[in-house]
Amino acid sequence: MMNSLLKEVGRGKRGSRDLTYDESVQAAELILNGAATPAQIGAFLIAERIKMSSPEEIKAFIDVCRSKSKIHPIPGGLDCAGPYDGRKKSFYSTLPTAFVLCASGVPVTLHSSPSLPPKNGLTLYDLLKGLEVASEQLDITSLLKAAEQTGFLFIPTEKWCHPLAQLRPIRTELGMRTLLNTVEKLLRLSDAPFMTLGIYHGTIIDKVVEVLRRTSVEKGLVIQGLEGSDDISVERITRVHWVTKEETTQLIIDPEVMELQVHYPDIQWSLKHQCDIILSVLQGKADLPYINTVLLNAGVRIWLCGNARSIEEGIYQAKYIIDNGYALQKFSLWKNLVQNNTSKKVIISLQ
Structure with missing residues (x-):
């Protein structure tokens, strides 16, 4: 599957095309799940750099990354x-x-x-x-x-x-x-x-x-x-x-x-x-x-x-x-809080 997507983006300046949102999601899943090989990932990233990524491609990779990330909403931030x-x-x-x-x-x-x-x-x-x-x-x-x-x-x-x-x-x-x-x-x-x-x-x-x-x-x-x-x-x-x-x-x-x-x-x-x-x-x-x-x-x-x-x-x-x-x-309060919380966890883990 990755090879077929690579062919679309890697045909050179004139032959390549932007992937659709759904195709980009597929590419992102293959890359972020580790199903694509290092060579395929490198080739895809270089091809996208040469072609220049479309908004749909960028958005698809964002969405897939977010689906695999911790999200902590902060209202008004x-x-x-x-x-x-x-x-x-x-x-x-x-x-x-x-x-x-x-x-x-x-x-x-x-x-x-x-x-x-x-x-x-x-x-x-x-x-x-x-x-x-x-x-x-x-x-x-x-x-x-x-x-x-x-x-x-x-x-x-x-x-x-x-x-x-x-x-x-x-x-x-x-x-x-x-x-x-x-x-x-x-x-x-x-x-x-x-x-x-x-x-x-x-x-x-x-x-x-x-x-x-x-x-x-x-x-x-x-x-x-x-x-x-x-x-x-x-x-x-x-x-x-x-x-x-x-x-x-x-x-x-x-x-x-x-x-x-x-x-x-x-x-x-x-x-x-x-x-x-x-x-x-x-x-x-x-x-x-x-x-x-x-x-x-x-x-x-x-x-x-x-x-x-x-x-x-x-x-x-x-x-x-x-x-x-x-x-x-x-800043001083934040620094003290993270240092104290971190040092407590280190002490506990060493006991």
Whole structure:
């Protein structure tokens, strides 16, 4: 069966065709169930990359992945989906921004896995280690308990969707971006009604927008942000796509209009540097490029979720939260909760 599907997508630029939704479900089941061989999986992913996946194909893989994943709905939450291949050249503002939002009353879900090709940069996994949270030891129960008390949920995606973990060796060997790089960002394992989604290549914007409209997301923003993330730059104008089931609108976010525009310094981003700046932002002590990035992104996300009437009002809320230490309190509470829950489980398991 896999060979017949491969023939349809692998006939070259002119001879190949998009699979129907049902055919794509069949392909996804064969791949995610382990029925397809590594050679067939690699061939399929490369053929899809050359052909360029259709919205139906992307949606089918999302649906099959979700059917094999743990889902934990969080009402009123925001899912922030950045690249799973990490960062190398920009500040990871989405992490401190998440705690600003939680302090504003918006539950936030971030998700990640250990780094993947093509970038092989720093991921949220690495950041949590650098912030002295043992990301490999975080079990589902500890993360859910911490989320209940703080509003912040971190999802180690490959632990919640085991088939993706099994595909990691093939993806690593291929060494390039594939259909799965888009799929894993759109799994929405907390069923959040709001979403920000970062994309790397502008060529896929229309397809991702169409896929997002077919989900249960009420309001979403598709952003070609820093290094393909959903983080909006304070150095330049960013075009984003506002997405609901009824409409899609392109918006321009200009940091100069928000009085937040500033140039980023040219620096080498190490794990320690990322973590130091994240903590300095939460403490309200960061340099302008970093504090302004968090203010802008928090303001946009607070507005997206309906907790502010405008982006400007969202920015004012974010500044108040940081200045008064509420974001730092949220982070400290979350860190203590996950560490305590995890250490207790380790002690019990050793007895």
